[in-house]
Amino acid sequence: MLYALVPTLLAAEAEGGLFDLDATLPLMAAQFLILALILNAVLYKPLGQAIDQRADYIRGKQLDAQERLDKVKALTADYERALADARRQSQSIVADAQAEAQKLAAQAVAEAQRQAQAEREAAQQEIDNQRQSAMAALDGQVAALSRQIATKLLGFELG
Amino acid sequence: MQNSVAMFDLFSSIPFAPLAELEVGQHFYWHIGNFKVHGQVFLASWVVLGLLIVTCILATRNIQRVPSGLQNFMEYALEFIRDLTKTQVGEKEYRAWVPLIGTLFLFIFMSNWGGALIPWKLVELPSGELAAPTNDINTTVALALITSVAYFYAGLSRKGLGYFADYAQPTPIMVPFKIIEDFTKPLSLSFRLFGNILADELVVAVLVFLVPLFVPIPLMILGLFTSAIQALIFATLAASYIGEAMEDHHGEHHD
Numbered sequence: 341m342l343y344a345l346v347p348t349l350l351a352a353e354a355e356g357g358l359f360d361l362d363a364t365l366p367l368m369a370a371q372f373l374i375l376a377l378i379l380n381a382v383l384y385k386p387l388g389q390a391i392d393q394r395a396d397y398i399r400g401k402q403l404d405a406q407e408r409l410d411k412v413k414a415l416t417a418d419y420e421r422a423l424a425d426a427r428r429q430s431q432s433i434v435a436d437a438q439a440e441a442q443k444l445a446a447q448a449v450a451e452a453q454r455q456a457q458a459e460r461e462a463a464q465q466e467i468d469n470q471r472q473s474a475m476a477a478l479d480g481q482v483a484a485l486s487r488q489i490a491t492k493l494l495g496f497e498l499g
Numbered sequence: 500m501q502n503s504v505a506m507f508d509l510f511s512s513i514p515f516a517p518l519a520e521l522e523v524g525q526h527f528y529w530h531i532g533n534f535k536v537h538g539q540v541f542l543a544s545w546v547v548l549g550l551l552i553v554t555c556i557l558a559t560r561n562i563q564r565v566p567s568g569l570q571n572f573m574e575y576a577l578e579f580i581r582d583l584t585k586t587q588v589g590e591k592e593y594r595a596w597v598p599l600i601g602t603l604f605l606f607i608f609m610s611n612w613g614g615a616l617i618p619w620k621l622v623e624l625p626s627g628e629l630a631a632p633t634n635d636i637n638t639t640v641a642l643a644l645i646t647s648v649a650y651f652y653a654g655l656s657r658k659g660l661g662y663f664a665d666y667a668q669p670t671p672i673m674v675p676f677k678i679i680e681d682f683t684k685p686l687s688l689s690f691r692l693f694g695n696i697l698a699d700e701l702v703v704a705v706l707v708f709l710v711p712l713f714v715p716i717p718l719m720i721l722g723l724f725t726s727a728i729q730a731l732i733f734a735t736l737a738a739s740y741i742g743e744a745m746e747d748h749h750g751e752h753h754d
Contacts, residue, residue, distance in 0.1 A: 360637075363531065364536045365637040376602040386559040387577050390564075
């Protein structure tokens, strides 16, 4: 009952009281130290190791991932450079081909013009030749006709 | 004191008084050789110890890299203890002190909460009653003395006898105060814990005695809160004493 509290609080009895220090103290201390040892074995050590190992693992993985990321970035840069090279190369090839084609076309046009020129000249030559021979033939005929006309008019033959 | 006697007499005249009983300063004595020990304290502490050890074994029985359940919870507790120790003792030295500080925290915390949450009243003892082990002055003095020994050990193992030379830092006037401090530290540690837990249990008991239902509940919750705070205070102070003992007073020019 509550009123039992009062005498024990106020006057220490022969046995008991609030501040009754006895062998409980060293035994409790020993028990506490044993508890610390047991908990060290079943809690702090294994769990602490687990936490540290996990931290190491995560750090390792992170480093690894960082390395891979760097590698990937380097590779990407390489590929991009190669791609740019290839593009430039293809552009130059196209440009070369275009130039070549233009040159060929120009050559063909020039050749054709030259040929046409030559043909035209040949045709002109032919025309001139034929005209000259026709003129010569005409000259001959004109002479023969003139001679005939003169013979008829004069009644005798000239020459 | 006369007032309190009258007050308690008033309480005892209330008709439903037999519903609650309160015993303070009565112990369930065991005799070991010539020595007497408080049996109720040991019985309660064994329950607390058993709970603690079983929980820890269950938590670490099958350690996974990805923690879950109890392992996760205990890892949280351990990280909390490590942080506490690290902030007080310092980054370099704290690891060796985690078991001591952690056990102080866990034992006091479990004792305080066990005292409040386990229905001890169901067990009838010939004398005295079961309660939190920390409401016995023997327990708290034992813990406080262990703390004292620990910080002396920390200081002496680190600085040798130079530890006592640090008592004269920064001025020799400090020497008597530092010596007094060595006595007041365990005294305040033990009495703070003892007083808080005992007072908390007494308040709850008196309230239960007056109004058996519902009304004591807020006070019980407050009791749980202060119990947890007391465990934290004890562990933090112990760690800070250890850290203080290992602190380098000569400062920078040393290294």
